[in-house]
Amino acid sequence: MTSIDLQGLTKVYGGIRAVDHLTCRIEPGRVTGFLGPNGAGKSTTMRLVLGFDRPTSGTATVGGRPYATLHEPLRTVGALLDAQAAHGSRTAHDHLRFLTVSNRLPARRIAEVLEETGLATVAHRRIRSFSLGMRQRLGIAAALLGDPPVLLLDEPTNGLDPEGIIWMRQLLCRLAREGRTVLVSSHLMNETATFADHLVVLGRGRLLADTSLQDFIEQHSHERVRVRTSEPARLRATLAAEGHPVVEGDDGRWVVEGATAQHIGALAARAGIPVLELADERASLEQAYLALTTDEAEFAAVPHTSPTTPQEA
Numbered sequence: 001m002t003s004i005d006l007q008g009l010t011k012v013y014g015g016i017r018a019v020d021h022l023t024c025r026i027e028p029g030r031v032t033g034f035l036g037p038n039g040a041g042k043s044t045t046m047r048l049v050l051g052f053d054r055p056t057s058g059t060a061t062v063g064g065r066p067y068a069t070l071h072e073p074l075r076t077v078g079a080l081l082d083a084q085a086a087h088g089s090r091t092a093h094d095h096l097r098f099l100t101v102s103n104r105l106p107a108r109r110i111a112e113v114l115e116e117t118g119l120a121t122v123a124h125r126r127i128r129s130f131s132l133g134m135r136q137r138l139g140i141a142a143a144l145l146g147d148p149p150v151l152l153l154d155e156p157t158n159g160l161d162p163e164g165i166i167w168m169r170q171l172l173c174r175l176a177r178e179g180r181t182v183l184v185s186s187h188l189m190n191e192t193a194t195f196a197d198h199l200v201v202l203g204r205g206r207l208l209a210d211t212s213l214q215d216f217i218e219q220h221s222h223e224r225v226r227v228r229t230s231e232p233a234r235l236r237a238t239l240a241a242e243g244h245p246v247v248e249g250d251d252g253r254w255v256v257e258g259a260t261a262q263h264i265g266a267l268a269a270r271a272g273i274p275v276l277e278l279a280d281e282r283a284s285l286e287q288a289y290l291a292l293t294t295d296e297a298e299f300a301a302v303p304h305t306s307p308t309t310p311q312e313a
């Protein structure tokens, strides 16, 4: 079992702390979603793990060793950082063959990964004719070539069509089930929620959360209930008397913040008010994430304030 270990990892560019004393372990056997606002330090962290950049201080190791000291790195770590990086004049097959030869990997892996990523029928087309989604698939194929126990994927669903996204989700879950360590950065929160078991969240280079997806949503969201009744006036009065204001939706459904369905159901039952619909509303990963990172966004929008109207003397 091969984990990724970050210990006090720090990278300073000029005056910018891109990664700031980051300590965490990315465990095998699960998909870890790597989240954070623009400029939070996700790509820098991945580059440090892959030895493309040297840390200012601290360490990043894979299976206890810095990437640069791995004997045959592609057999340990597969990475997708920039799907545009492949040479456009090569065919997909030639691109993968170049990688197998230069990394002393068995040639049979070429056909296997082409098949696995759905590229077998376009293997002899030049990469420059590939769509963004096909390039993403080729990037994944290259990452899988060495059958590595660790995968680092930067925005792998970028450019994929809905079918491709489902394929990617299933692939990530299978790779984790096989016991691999899978770290996936993404901007798409609700998409991440469909494949991640665990989350590592960064803000301004620092660790904001290292927790299971479920705990993250529970910790960074509050209770709310959706309710619909055939006697709105009575239910509104009953809830108001108990200190529960309601927010009315256009569709006749109300939202009651800071309450559970059990509590609202009991209040309505005691007052003999019919309830047509009642459910706890689970916050989405996006809502929980925004609640955590609003203050951490490097490029957060500045609230618009209208200019003061000049007063006539």
Ligand SMILES: Nc1ncnc2c1ncn2[C@@H]1O[C@H](COP(=O)(O)OP(=O)(O)OP(=O)(O)O)[C@@H](O)[C@H]1O
Binding pocket: 013, 014, 016, 017, 018, 019, 036, 037, 038, 039, 040, 041, 042, 043, 044, 045, 298
């Ligand atoms: N080579 C570099 N030279 C100078 N500054 C850099 C360099 N690489 C990254 N940075 C800065 O480091 C910070 C972190 O950038 P990074 O690309 O790691 O963030 P990110 O979380 O991957 O962002 P995004 O989601 O936008 O890709 C940013 O302020 C960025 O401008």
